[in-house]
Amino acid sequence: MNRRKLLKQLGFGLSGGLLMPHLLSSCGKDDPGPEVPYDGNVVVIGAGASGLYAADILKAKGIQVSILEAGNQIGGRVKSLRNQKDLVNISAADFPVELGAEVVYGSDSIWGTNLKNFKVNTLDIGSISTDRYIMDSVSKTRDDWQIDGDFANAQSFVDGLPDFSGSGTVAQASAGLSNRVKALVNSQIGNLYGTSNEKLGIAGVAEALKARIYDNQKLVLKTNPMQDFLIFRFDQVRELVQLNTQVTAIDATGEKIIITDANGGQIEATKVIVTVPLSILKKNVISFNPGLPSAMTSSMSRIGMDHSIRVVMDFKKNFWGASTGFLWGGTSFPNCYSAGVGRGEFNQTLSITINGPKAVELSALGADMINVILAELDSIYGGQATQFVRRDLDTGNVLFIIQDWGKEEFIQGGYSYPMATATLADRENLGLPIGEKIFFAGEATDISGSAGTLNGALASGERVAEQLIKTITG
Numbered sequence: 001m002n003r004r005k006l007l008k009q010l011g012f013g014l015s016g017g018l019l020m021p022h023l024l025s026s027c028g029k030d031d032p033g034p035e036v037p038y039d040g041n042v043v044v045i046g047a048g049a050s051g052l053y054a055a056d057i058l059k060a061k062g063i064q065v066s067i068l069e070a071g072n073q074i075g076g077r078v079k080s081l082r083n084q085k086d087l088v089n090i091s092a093a094d095f096p097v098e099l100g101a102e103v104v105y106g107s108d109s110i111w112g113t114n115l116k117n118f119k120v121n122t123l124d125i126g127s128i129s130t131d132r133y134i135m136d137s138v139s140k141t142r143d144d145w146q147i148d149g150d151f152a153n154a155q156s157f158v159d160g161l162p163d164f165s166g167s168g169t170v171a172q173a174s175a176g177l178s179n180r181v182k183a184l185v186n187s188q189i190g191n192l193y194g195t196s197n198e199k200l201g202i203a204g205v206a207e208a209l210k211a212r213i214y215d216n217q218k219l220v221l222k223t224n225p226m227q228d229f230l231i232f233r234f235d236q237v238r239e240l241v242q243l244n245t246q247v248t249a250i251d252a253t254g255e256k257i258i259i260t261d262a263n264g265g266q267i268e269a270t271k272v273i274v275t276v277p278l279s280i281l282k283k284n285v286i287s288f289n290p291g292l293p294s295a296m297t298s299s300m301s302r303i304g305m306d307h308s309i310r311v312v313m314d315f316k317k318n319f320w321g322a323s324t325g326f327l328w329g330g331t332s333f334p335n336c337y338s339a340g341v342g343r344g345e346f347n348q349t350l351s352i353t354i355n356g357p358k359a360v361e362l363s364a365l366g367a368d369m370i371n372v373i374l375a376e377l378d379s380i381y382g383g384q385a386t387q388f389v390r391r392d393l394d395t396g397n398v399l400f401i402i403q404d405w406g407k408e409e410f411i412q413g414g415y416s417y418p419m420a421t422a423t424l425a426d427r428e429n430l431g432l433p434i435g436e437k438i439f440f441a442g443e444a445t446d447i448s449g450s451a452g453t454l455n456g457a458l459a460s461g462e463r464v465a466e467q468l469i470k471t472i473t474g
């Protein structure tokens with residue numbers, strides 16, 4: 001029996017969060033099942049998607065749970081700006097601006113199903129827009145480029161990724177492609193999966209893509225900020241979150257586990273679930289006693305988490321095409337989404353994600369990274385980026401939003417990716433518990449093929465709740 005079926009049978013993954021009065025009708029089938037008698041308490045570290053979901057499941061099973069979050073908000077790498085409140089004077093966007101997770105992969109994936117169950121308005125990006133591809137500083141649709149042999153070869157390499165059977169990095173595997181398509185393929189693969197083609201392991205990506213079982217739809221929320229929906233979905237555990245509490249040590253050598261925070265405060269627990277980003281574990285921000293299992297630390301050296309930046313800019317004219325969805329192939333804007341398409345009256349906003357070494361380079365420039373991005377856009381669109389970028393009316397300064405995830409103290413990067421020799425077994429090792437006391441979740445520990453995404457984070461939350469409950473029920 002697969003894990004999801006088992007969870008369904010046990011009644012997990014079906015939280016009290018679904019039992020909101022006005023939503024009961026859509027969730028009648030989601031009975032959380034029998035309670036699990038347990039007189040201990042569980043502390044979850046991190047209030048991102050994985051921690052919230054794990055806590056939600058445990059609470060629904062009647063287990064005493066609390067959540068410690070280092071930051072001052074719930075959501076982790078799900079972070080949104082709301083148009084009326086946060087965006088005044090920065091962006092004219094009449095839709096939510098996402099600073100982290102923006103696209104929901106699969107309409108029948110974990111998060112896609114949640115959106116459906118809660119009747120959240122979504123747009124299927126593929127059916128409302130057309131992607132454009134940049135080569136030789138020219139942007140065209142796939143159909144328009146397809147007669148170009150170099151482009152066609154590049155796209156068959158990208159499309160064939162799930163079936164790729166070789167090893168090494170994506171750069172090595174794609175060495176035979178023309179130099180004309182290198183930036184394009186880097187944006188479609190290396191950057192998309194959290195780094196660059198030079199650092200991304202092709203076998204790990206192929207293995208993950210094969211393991212995914214949901215459809216190929218890519219959804220965005222039409223009007224709701226992603227962070228608001230996440231908080232709403234896990235409303236039942238919201239009150240259990242203690243913000244501004246950075247955990248620095250977890251000692252499980254005594255009868256009770258002692259959790260120490262950065263202010264010297266101590267909290268006791270009988271079981272702990274750690275959901276902090278992989279980068280935080282790699283940098284030993286939290287000391288563990290007993291230490292992390294050696295299989296885990298060994299696998300950590302094969303899974304990376306690089307720098308990541310989200311940049312959002314408005315323009316007074318949509319010069320990249322009103323029906324454009326993603327724009328692939330930029331060097332300083334490798335993942336560029338026309339965020340207003342299909343959902344904004346002012347469809348004039350670009351939402352850019354830069355990962356890996358390029359993000360490190362741009363991050364070092366601080367706000368000057370905007371000039372680099374505008375210059376590259378200018379070279380493709382005949383100077384229109386600088387001409388039409390939205391500026392402050394008084395000062396003439398360019399208006400923009402930079403969310404530098406690599407510089408966020410409690411995140412320190414974007415999302416995890418496999419290096420050249422990594423396999424899904426490494427991700428399984430990242431989720432190995434320490435005894436029956438300390439458990440690990442978070443997107444990097446996902447083994448369902450969705451690591452690096454919201455679906456992966458949620459799947460890991462389900463997995464860890466199941467793992468922990470089994471140590472109680474035997």
Ligand SMILES: Cc1cc2nc3c(=O)[nH]c(=O)nc-3n(C[C@H](O)[C@H](O)[C@H](O)COP(=O)(O)OP(=O)(O)OC[C@H]3O[C@@H](n4cnc5c(N)ncnc54)[C@H](O)[C@@H]3O)c2cc1C
Pocket residue numbers: 045046047048049050051068069070071075076077078099100101102103104105245246247248275276277280285286308309310353405410411413414415441442443444451452453454455456457
């Ligand atoms: C720029 C960007 C774009 C993305 N785009 C997409 C997308 O389009 N679609 C998609 O599906 N996914 C996307 N992702 C990935 C997605 O956001 C993550 O996979 C997911 O949100 C991770 O959830 P998590 O619970 O594993 O970790 P997090 O959300 O990082 O939660 C971990 C929490 O632990 C807290 N923490 C850290 N250290 C401590 C400590 N010492 N003590 C206590 N708390 C601590 C952190 O503050 C954080 O809140 C994107 C990510 C980024 C950065």
